[in-house]
Amino acid sequence: MRGATCNTAKPILKVLQEHFASSVHAVYVIKPDNFWQKQRFSLGSHKYKFETSMISLEALPKIIDTTQLTGDLEGTLHYDHAQWIDMRLALEDFVWQAADLLDRLDDLQEDLSRNDFADDVIGAKRAIDLHNEMKKKITKAPVEEIDLIGQRLLQRLSGDSNSGYDSGYSGRDSEASSVVSNPDLLASVPQILQNVEAVRSSQQHLKTLWQHKKVKLDQCFQLRLFEQDCEKMFDWICHNRDVFLMNYVEIGHSYQVAKELQEEHNHFTMSSMNVYVNIDRILTVASRLIESNHYAAQHIRGVATRLDRTWKQFAAGLDERTAVLALSVLFHHKAEEYVENVSSWNQACENMTIPSEIMVLEAAIHQHQNLYESMCQAYTEVYNSYQALLNGLDIMIQVCHCFPTTPNARDCIFNNNV
Template identity: 25%
Template sequence: MLNSLSDLHGYVDKSQLTQEFGGSLEYSHSQWIHHRTAIENFALTVKTTAQLLQRFGMELAETELPNDVQSTKDLLTAHTDKHNNLKDELKLALRQGSTLFTCIKDQAAKPENHKLNPDEMENQTTVERLLAQLDETENAFEQFWSTHHLKLEQCLQLRHFEQDFREVKVSLDTLMDSLKGLSDTGDCVARVEHLLKELKALEEKAQSTLKKAQLHAMHGDQLIQSNHYAVDSIRPKCVELRRVCDDFSNEAKKKSDVLSKALHIHMGIEKVNQWCESGIFLLASQAVDKCQSQEGAESALTDIEHFLESAEKNHVTELRNLHKQYEVVLSEDIKGNILKALKRLEDVQEMFEKRHVSLKRLSAKQTRPIQPVAPRPESSPKRPTQKNPTRTSGGQQPLARKLSDNSNSNKQPSESDPNNKKKNIRKTKGGIKVLLLSLHH
């Protein structure tokens, strides 16, 4: 039992006793209660905040990534909003702890040369520990959120990439179908020219889609280079886009090449047919009776030679070379048309060669001088006397012989018989016309 404070001082140092007991220790019970209550509230806040962050972290970890753009956007917005709310809670808790720590520290530092008593030191240490715990929780949560947020953003990038890929792929497939549906075998020059125009229009129309596909593939490359988590899904799509673009370009080039060659072929066929028709018309327009004179024969021969020369000038015979060069890529129908045109060309050329040879011979006979022949006696038994003999010029007899030579008859009618002359002329002329008509048809 202690009878006085002096007895208490014998057991307890005055520095450990408050002023009520004659000591020097500064102590305010109300202040101690206020600080202790604030610390307990802050500790509860730290615990509650940590639990909220933990639950939210578990929720993020268990979240399945959506398969479409809109759902991914909604999820990213929801998680971001929740993260921002928790971030505000963390800031509020940190502000509360910092304020409490400042109050404790400033309250203890008011008197000069004041040293913190054990309670104040314990309160300060407790607040510092809670603040450090809250800071660690925040750092861990921010690291986890950063990873999760990046994954959500990459997921949204992936969904956008996949959506754009599907749209571009549909457009490319439509272009490929249109290109494959475009025929590369026209039956005439006009048709092939129309097909070439359609092909050119389709290529121009496809440029924007092809450019978009190439840009989208480049965007995929950028995603891959940024260490996207879905590299295995992005890379095949980039390869597919580039493959389809190359297929379209190669197919368009192939069709353009085939159509261009077909155009050259059809133009060659048309040129041959026009030349043959002009030749047939020329042959038919050369009347045999006009070639009886030297001037007429030479004029007809000149026309024939000029027309034969026009075949080389107009590259009519080029069709044979085109047939050999393009035979591999030509269709059977075009090959058949080429062979018909070449056969017709050969027939007409053969006709011109025969006419050329005939006119050459006829012109040569016309220029031969007439040899005087002594008249035979009228009493000669070998040649009966003719009444009203037909007058024939010296140049008409060779012409009759030439026309009779060109006929298919083996008989040699008398040169002096005018009836036989006319028959031979009509027969030869008619035979040429029949041959010309058969070739024309």
């Protein structure tokens, strides 16, 4: 209180009472030099929770070691208040920047933690592009700047302005021990190191999360491509199956019509077999995705199984109609051939001239027997082809009934979708 008034001291005591009462145990007030100031000064110590004492400057070293007293109190403790303020401002600015950067990194982490997978190829591609932009944000985060600011603060606290830059902080113990003997500034060293370490760890964690989600997004893109290809194949099969079933049991009423139907069906079958190349490729892709531990492996397996089963049902119908049309062509060919031979057979039977010579008669009998056998053989062939055609029609109709009701292509894919 030397050279000061009571109005100077009391606000300080009030602040200590209001904000630091639990931390302050005793307050020593240096007595004023002026006699009249001594008389006018009253502490009102009963107002405070801590002990307050008036003491002379000469008696102060008896209570506080001179190494803990500054020069203006006739001690040896080196303390530059302007320097302390400058360091506190630099420290607070560093802490604020580090906290702000950590908040931004936390926001990025929250974005990376979302499982916002797109439902189509375009959306999946857009998500990959946005994810690549996210990587730029992670990489460009000013982690190195925060690291450099923290290192410079440590250098200033240690009093070594020329020390090298060590981003790894391998010598933390030696750095802390060389900090000027100011408890407040000494306590800030772990805080600086903690903030720098937190920023670096957060960025590294983000890179790990980014890579993990990149794998997921790539798998999502592959999944949507797979589903898109499957949808096209389901659409093709469903459409062509409907067209196929329109004349599925039509086998022709003559050899010529049956032959035309057979040729038309063969052309349709060959076109369908060309499509199977795409289906086989899709099934191969499905197997590769499943083997690569895709996150939707079960869904992919289910869609691939449905596609394979749908194709096999369609192909079975093609095969059965191929066989039935072949039987129809054979039957009509045999039947028409039989009908064409009836007149010649009838004419041969009506010729009842009986030869008088034995040799000629035996030859005629043998010839007539051959005619009968050829007639029976032709009839047998017609009957057998007829029976085969009936059996084939029965099997074909059964296959026809096995065809499921025409499903929606997307229903086939997105049933139990992921």
